[in-house]
Every structure is written in structure tokens, then in C-alpha cells.
Amino acid sequence: MEGGGALALPQLRARAGIGSPILLSADPGSARRSSGASGFRGLIRERIRGEQGGVGIGSVTFRRLHPADQELLEFQIVALRTKVPIVNLEVSHHRAVAAVRLLRTEKGKAFVDLLNENGNGSGENEMSYVERTLGFKTRCLDNRDIRLVTVIVAGTVRWKRYLDYLIMSLCSEEKVFREMEPLLLQILRIGFFEILKLNVPAYAAVDENVRLAKVALRPGAGNLVNAILRKLLQLKEANSLPLPKIEGDDRAQARALSIIYSHPVWMVRRWIRFLGKDEAVKLMNWNNSDPHFSIRVNTAKGYTRADLIDRLENLQVPYDKSTMDEFVCIREGMQTVLQAGLLKEGMCAVQDESLVVSVVDPQPGETIIDCCAAPGGKTLFMAARLSGQGKIWALDINKGRLRILMEAAKLHNLDAMISDINADLRLYAKETTAKYDKVLLDAPCSGLGVLSKRADLRWNRQFEDLEELMLVKPGGILIYSTCSIDHDENEHRINAFVQRHPDFVPQSVHGYVPAEFVTHDGFYSSNPTKHSIDGAFAARLVRSVL
Numbered sequence: 366m367e368g369g370g371a372l373a374l375p376q377l378r379a380r381a382g383i384g385s386p387i388l389l390s391a392d393p394g395s396a397r398r399s400s401g402a403s404g405f406r407g408l409i410r411e412r413i414r415g416e417q418g419g420v421g422i423g424s425v426t427f428r429r430l431h432p433a434d435q436e437l438l439e440f441q442i443v444a445l446r447t448k449v450p451i452v453n454l455e456v457s458h459h460r461a462v463a464a465v466r467l468l469r470t471e472k473g474k475a476f477v478d479l480l481n482e483n484g485n486g487s488g489e490n491e492m493s494y495v496e497r498t499l500g501f502k503t504r505c506l507d508n509r510d511i512r513l514v515t516v517i518v519a520g521t522v523r524w525k526r527y528l529d530y531l532i533m534s535l536c537s538e539e540k541v542f543r544e545m546e547p548l549l550l551q552i553l554r555i556g557f558f559e560i561l562k563l564n565v566p567a568y569a570a571v572d573e574n575v576r577l578a579k580v581a582l583r584p585g586a587g588n589l590v591n592a593i594l595r596k597l598l599q600l601k602e603a604n605s606l607p608l609p610k611i612e613g614d615d616r617a618q619a620r621a622l623s624i625i626y627s628h629p630v631w632m633v634r635r636w637i638r639f640l641g642k643d644e645a646v647k648l649m650n651w652n653n654s655d656p657h658f659s660i661r662v663n664t665a666k667g668y669t670r671a672d673l674i675d676r677l678e679n680l681q682v683p684y685d686k687s688t689m690d691e692f693v694c695i696r697e698g699m700q701t702v703l704q705a706g707l708l709k710e711g712m713c714a715v716q717d718e719s720l721v722v723s724v725v726d727p728q729p730g731e732t733i734i735d736c737c738a739a740p741g742g743k744t745l746f747m748a749a750r751l752s753g754q755g756k757i758w759a760l761d762i763n764k765g766r767l768r769i770l771m772e773a774a775k776l777h778n779l780d781a782m783i784s785d786i787n788a789d790l791r792l793y794a795k796e797t798t799a800k801y802d803k804v805l806l807d808a809p810c811s812g813l814g815v816l817s818k819r820a821d822l823r824w825n826r827q828f829e830d831l832e833e834l835m836l837v838k839p840g841g842i843l844i845y846s847t848c849s850i851d852h853d854e855n856e857h858r859i860n861a862f863v864q865r866h867p868d869f870v871p872q873s874v875h876g877y878v879p880a881e882f883v884t885h886d887g888f889y890s891s892n893p894t895k896h897s898i899d900g901a902f903a904a905r906l907v908r909s910v911l
């Protein structure tokens with residue numbers, strides 16, 4: 366086995382006796398193409414059948430294997446035959462978990478990051494996915510592993526177009542890339558990402574990914590990974606990665622930029638048209654940078670930002686004070702904050718540092734409906750600003766997300782001020798006679814302002830349309846907000862709305878947010894490249910009294 370990382374068989378046997386979970390399952394897993402009798406799994410099945418008196422392939426096939434592979438095969442046979450539960454210690458467990466998470470992310474069945482899950486719990490969940498998908502278990506994930514999985518998965522998703530272009534260029538023919546089995550492609554993406562963007566030492570990136578491909582798939586898959594990664598290393602060393610040149614007509618340039626900065630072509634073309642090439646490149650660089658997280662202190666529980674800062678200093682988590690009083694910004698150490706239980710205590714919440722709540726400007730005694738409320742970042746923030754007087758209705762179509770919101774409300778001592786409504790806003794708005802002082806419509810949008818945090822959104826963009834709502838009292842205020850920087854979802858939508866509903870008059874957000882966030886038309890707009898915070902938009906519309 367490459368890299369000299371293989372354990373000697375007696376050692377493996379000794380570890381097999383420790384009694385951790387089992388190594389192999391009979392189910393080859395949907396992500397892997399059946400490798401037949403020529404794959405590891407096939408060989409094992411044949412060998413065991415042979416030993417049980419069936420038709421085995423015996424030593425002839427075994428001689429085709431490299432001695433190190435044969436050693437691994439023997440080990441796996443011991444595990445299967447003795448049914449001793451064994452954790453697979455051969456593969457790099459965080460890479461195995463990352464590969465499985467990438468497969469699941471691509472099918473839309475997992476989020477990119479593990480931040481919302483708890484350390485050990487998430488390790489166990491991940492292990493059961495790994496077992497079902499790969500047919501073996503890895504050892505439990507510790508905090509460092511979870512961080513590595515998050516970094517690898519988020520980075521690989523973010524750089525997918527760039528990585529795939531290079532992988533395809535290095536395959537002997539395009540067909541090899543197009544027909545590549547999903548798991549093999551994820552392993553290659555991880556290897557490419559580690560080498561090109563994480564600067565992982567070459568021996569580790571190559572050996573570990575080769576071993577993962579061999580164990581999870583078959584020896585031939587490992588050989589392919591080995592050949593392609595070594596070719597990549599040579600090209601990287603010679604500074605001659607086969608990337609497209611930014612030349613030709615607009616379309617060709619957009620295509621090249623979309624590969625180099627790993628964004629969809631339509632997005633690049635749109636941004637070049639509206640922002641110009643330089644600004645579009647800046648924006649893509651922001652989207653590709655590591656996201657930072659903002660934490661809002663929970664004043665409703667009596668905590669101050671100084672209390673939060675004390676805790677962060679004790680935990681040795683570096684932070685920056687935000688311009689907004691309740692916030693601090695964290696670039697690294699989020700896992701430490703989670704582990705220390707600051708969120709569970711209700712001391713703070715992870716929340717985008719947007720000024721939308723300042724645009725709403727909740728005042729004690731007001732009734733406010735938050736129309737697309739879950740998971741509740743803005744609901745909780747608004748409730749905290751009501752200083753114990755007033756009421757917020759949190760409406761969302763998604764019951765599960767609404768439940769999370771109400772749990773968080775309880776944690777933050779704000780549950781008495783918040784009631785939930787599980788409904789489709791379009792139906793609710795038609796059927797109810799209720800009217801509110803303020804209506805916040807934080808509309809589902811493309812999320813084009815938060816692409817640095819949501820690595821997957823750039824590949825999954827879809828518009829969802831909402832009916833206009835008439836839940837606002839005469840004289841009340843509708844606040845429309847998005848986490849998008851796209852004019853079609855923001856200014857254009859507001860202008861169209863106002864044309865259809867002359868009883869709603871835009872009111873400048875001047876005075877509610879610092880001047881640098883107020884657009885020419887009096888809307889709130891934050892721009893990642895200008896303000897170094899996520900992109901967001903908000904408009905205040907006052908309903909006339911008549």
C-alpha cells in the first residue's frame with residue numbers, strides 16, 4: 366500500500382479484538398458501482414463462499430493483487446468471517462466522512478457544515494452514514510475531525526467547478542470524467558482541493574486519498590486516484606495548471622472566469638453586466654473566502670456584550686467587536702464556542718450581522734408579524750428589542766424550522782413574547798382578518814448575498830414567489846428584506862409592488878441605519894465587497910391611513 370501507512374496484519378488483528386463496530390457490510394452501498402468479483406468486496410465474498418464449500422476464486426485471483434492490497438484483503442476477510450466488530454483504521458476517517466457528506470450534499474440530503482450538530486453526536490450520525498454508504502465504519506469524530514470535515518466539504522463544494530475542470534483536464538479522456546462513479550469523483554475532488562487550496566503535504570493528500578479509494582472502492586480506483594493526483598502535483602510544481610485564459614468575447618471571458626472562480630456562468634455574466642468585471646471578481650473572491658460568523662449577545666437574558674467578550678477571552682477565542690452593539694465577529698474558534706455551551710445557555714445566538722432589524726425598529730408595545738420567520742434569527746432579535754412589551758407572531762410554512770425557533774425562544778427567555786403560526790403565508794394572508802403594526806417579510810430569495818457562508822447556494826438557486834400581503838394596519842409598516850444583492854429580487858420587486866399598491870409608500874431607512882448602508886432610493890443595502898458583511902436588502906413601506 367502506498368505511503369507505507371499500511372498496518373501489519375498481526376497489528377490489525379490485535380486491533381480487531383478491541384471490539385469496536387464492524388468493518389464491512391454485505392450491502393455494497395448505492396454510491397459505489399458494483400465492482401463484481403474483481404473488486405475487493407467481490408473477492409471477499411468469493412473467498413468466503415469458497416471457504417464455506419461454494420465456488421471460490423481461490424489463490425489464483427489473489428495473486429493478481431499487490432502484496433499490500435492482499436494484506437488489507439486478508440484483514441477484511443478476518444473481520445467478516447469472525448464478525449468481530451472492527452472500526453476501519455486503514456482510512457483517514459475525516460476524509461471518508463467528508464466524501465460521504467459530499468455525496469449526500471450533492472443529493473441535497475445534507476448541509477455543508479456540521480456546525481449545527483453536536484460534536485460526538487454528529488460523529489455518530491456521520492459514522493452511520495459512512496457505514497451505510499461505504500460499508501465500513503471509521504472511528505468517532507473528535508472536534509478536530511469535525512472541523513476538518515467542515516473545511517473540506519465546504520471548500521470542495523465551493524470550488525467544485527474549478528476542481529472538476531482540472532480533474533477532467535487530467536483524465537485521459539472526457540468520457541472517463543463524465544462516467545466516473547460518484548464516490549471516486551468525490552475522493553478526487555477532496556485530493557485536488559487539499560493540494561490546490563489547503564496546501565496539505567503532497568504525501569498525505571495522495572496516500573490518504575489513494576487508500577480511501579482502494580478500501581472504499583477497489584485497488585484499480587486507488588491506482589487511478591494515484592495517477593491523477595501525481596499528475597496534478599507535477600503541474601502545480603511547474604506552475605502550469607491547465608486553466609482557461611480570460612480572453613475572447615464576453616461569453617468566453619465569463620466562461621473562463623466561472624471556472625477560475627468556481628461560479629455558475631449565468632451568475633458571472635449577470636454580475637459583469639450589473640457590476641462590471643472588477644467588481645464581479647471581487648465579489649467572487651469574497652464568496653470564496655472563509656466565512657466569519659457573527660454572534661449576537663442575548664440582552665433579553667441580561668447579558669451584555671462585555672459578558673460575552675469575557676467568556677470568549679477565557680476560551681481564548683479571537684473576536685472583533687462589530688459596529689452593531691450586540692454583536693461580535695468570530696473568524697475561527699466557532700467549535701470552541703459551541704462546545705463551551707454558550708449557545709445552549711442562551712447567552713448568545715449565531716446570527717448574520719444584518720441591519721434589517723434596525724430597519725424594522727421594533728418599539729415596546731408593538732405587534733409585529735415575522736412572515737417567513739424560521740429559523741428565527743430576526744424574530745429573536747426583534748423580541749429582545751421590545752424590552753418585554755409587545756408581541757411577535759412568527760409565521761413559517763416549515764413546521765420543523767418553526768419548532769427550532771420556539772425552542773430557541775425558550776432558551777432566550779423570549780417565549781412569552783413570541784407565538785408561532787405554522788401556515789403558508791399566501792393562504793394565511795388571504796384568510797386572516799388580523800392586522801399588525803409592523804410586518805416583516807424576510808422573503809425566500811436566491812441568497813446571492815450570503816454565498817461565502819452558504820457554499821451550496823450558488824449551485825441550487827431557485828426563485829420562489831410570494832403573494833403581496835395586506836396584513837399591515839393602516840398607518841402600519843411593511844418591511845421587505847432579502848439576503849440577496851440582486852436588483853431583480855430587491856429594488857425591482859419593490860418598485861413593481863408600489864406600482865400595484867399605491868397605498869404603500871416607501872420611507873427612507875435613513876436614521877435607522879448608518880448612512881453608508883442607505884441607497885440612493887432610501888433602501889437599506891449591504892454589500893460584501895463594500896462593507897465586509899453579508900449582502901442584504903431591506904425596504905420600509907408605510908401603508909396610508911385611508
Ligand SMILES: C[S@@+](CC[C@H](N)C(=O)[O-])C[C@H]1O[C@@H](n2cnc3c(N)ncnc32)[C@H](O)[C@@H]1O
Binds near residue numbers: 736739763
Ligand atoms: C430567508 S428564510 C427566513 C430567515 C429568517 N427570517 C431568519 O432571520 O432566521 C425564508 C423562510 O421562509 C419560509 N417560507 C418559504 N415560503 C413560505 C410561505 N409560502 N409561507 C410561509 N413561510 C415560507 C421558509 O420555510 C424559510 O424558513
